[in-house]
Amino acid sequence: MARYLSHLSAAAYWNIPYIEAVLGSEIADAKTVDFTVSKSSERFQKKGCNIHLCEIDLPLGAVVFRDHKMVASPELVFLQLASKLNIHKLILLGLQLCSHPPGKYTDAITTKKKLKAFLAKSSGHRGQSKALRAIKYIEDGSASVMESIAYMILTLPHALGGYGIRGAIFNFEINLKDEAAKRLGQQRCFMDLYYKPMKLAVEYDSFTFHNSPSEQGRDAIRSVILNRHGIDVMHLSTIQIYDRKAFTDFAANLAYRLGKRIEIRTGKFDEMNTLLRALLPSGNV
Numbered sequence: 001m002a003r004y005l006s007h008l009s010a011a012a013y014w015n016i017p018y019i020e021a022v023l024g025s026e027i028a029d030a031k032t033v034d035f036t037v038s039k040s041s042e043r044f045q046k047k048g049c050n051i052h053l054c055e056i057d058l059p060l061g062a063v064v065f066r067d068h069k070m071v072a073s074p075e076l077v078f079l080q081l082a083s084k085l086n087i088h089k090l091i092l093l094g095l096q097l098c099s100h101p102p103g104k105y106t107d108a109i110t111t112k113k114k115l116k117a118f119l120a121k122s123s124g125h126r127g128q129s130k131a132l133r134a135i136k137y138i139e140d141g142s143a144s145v146m147e148s149i150a151y152m153i154l155t156l157p158h159a160l161g162g163y164g165i166r167g168a169i170f171n172f173e174i175n176l177k178d179e180a181a182k183r184l185g186q187q188r189c190f191m192d193l194y195y196k197p198m199k200l201a202v203e204y205d206s207f208t209f210h211n212s213p214s215e216q217g218r219d220a221i222r223s224v225i226l227n228r229h230g231i232d233v234m235h236l237s238t239i240q241i242y243d244r245k246a247f248t249d250f251a252a253n254l255a256y257r258l259g260k261r262i263e264i265r266t267g268k269f270d271e272m273n274t275l276l277r278a279l280l281p282s283g284n285v
Contacts (some may be wrong), residue, residue, distance in 0.1 A: 003042065004063045004070035006052060007034035007084075010077045011093075014109055018145035020081055021071060021281045023095050026084070036072065036080075044233060052080075059121035060149040074110040075118035079144050083126030087160065088152070094138035095148040102143050102190035112140050122221070132275030139168030147192055149279050150241055154193070154202075154251060158264045161253040168193040173231065189222065191231075198258050200232045204241075232257070242275075242280060 005013055008030050011023065019027060020202050032050040037043055054146060062076045072080060074097050082090055096117060100108040116135055126168050137156055142148040147170065156162025172194035191201035203223075223233045234254060240246040255262050 003035040003037045003051070004072055004190070005034065006036040006072040007050075007077070008079050009034040009233075010072040011081065013071055014074050014077065014097075014110060016093070016096050017099055018065070018096060018281075021145045021279070022096050023081075023085075023090075027281065044116040054125075056124050059118055060127075061258055063117070073118075075115055077127060078110075078115055079119065079122055079127055079131050080263065083133065087130065088279055090134040091107045091137050091152060091180070092145075092148055092279055094134055095142050095151070096145065098138060099142040099148065100140075101145075101249075102141075103188070105140075108140065112138050125133060139170055141200075143171055144204075144206075145281065146238075146241070148204060150202075150204055150236060151193060152243075152279070153247065153273075153276060155162065156253070156276065158266050158269050159272065161269060161274070161276035163248075163255070163262055165251060165255050165258065165262070167195050167258075169196060170194075172196065172201075172224065174231065176225070177229070195258055199230055200234065200254075201226065202234050202236055202255060202265065205235050205237050243275065 004010075006049055007024065009025050011019065012027060015080070016022060018107050030050055034050045034052065035053040036052060036054050040055070044055050045051070058076065062073055063070055064073050065071075078090075078094060079098060082091060085093065094112075097109050097115070100106075112135065115131075115138070119128060119135060122131075137160075139151075144152065151168060151170070153162055155164070155168055156167050159162050160281055169191075171190040171192060174189050174191065176189065192204045193202040194200070196204075223235075226233050234250075234257070236250060240250050252262060
């Protein structure tokens with residue numbers, strides 16, 4: 001197989017949403033172009049290039065031909081970066097690869113199903129075991145990097161620094177009744193995070209989209225309408241996400257309303273929670 005664009009260079013090629021927040025300095029500081037070859041005889045030095053070697057057979061479709069070049073597929077990129085990234089960044093990478101605007105499922109770069117299927121056929125490849133561990137915590141449908149990080153902090157197990165409140169669905173679609181649809185000017189709405197059995201939604205209110213009086217008023221009307229549809233709504237603000245104690249209070253309240261208790265019994269929690277929160281962008285999103 002001819003050399004193909006891979007690793008960080010392939011990740012940049014696929015235009016992963018908020019790639020800087022996912023890969024941070026790893027991609028910003030990259031000064032060479034990553035290529036992979038399948039034979040050691042082809043691993044020559046070339047200025048401006050970082051040549052990787054992979055002599056193990058790859059699953060069908062691992063490398064694709066696009067824009068007149070051979071490129072590692074999104075699934076292969078996930079596997080390749082598994083050995084470079086810590087577990088939190090790897091999970092975030094997977095969430096962003098599977099992200100898409102609400103309701104626009106075909107806009108996702110890949111899906112959890114495709115990632116799992118690819119990894120199942122990648123036995124022997126470096127990073128496979130770590131990638132398989134990460135895939136357990138990845139779901140389709142996040143609409144922003146802040147939704148992804150909030151999801152991680154809420155749902156990851158205590159040993160990974162999360163509060164272990166699993167079961168949330170990204171951007172669950174709610175079809176509105178005629179009167180409600182007319183008032184909001186839309187036939188459907190999407191819950192940022194939704195706990196379906198308890199009909200409880202978590203809405204992330206960012207500074208960017210929910211700071212004006214008109215937006216706040218619309219949010220209030222939307223919450224009342226959803227309440228009338230039998231859906232309870234909790235609002236999570238940017239301030240709460242960045243303030244660790246405030247987020248802990250929010251998580252405790254969420255768990256209580258779901259009929260759960262947060263009982264952290266691992267000494268790793270504080271250290272891992274700090275690493276997990278390090279994913280938060282320096283600016284407000």
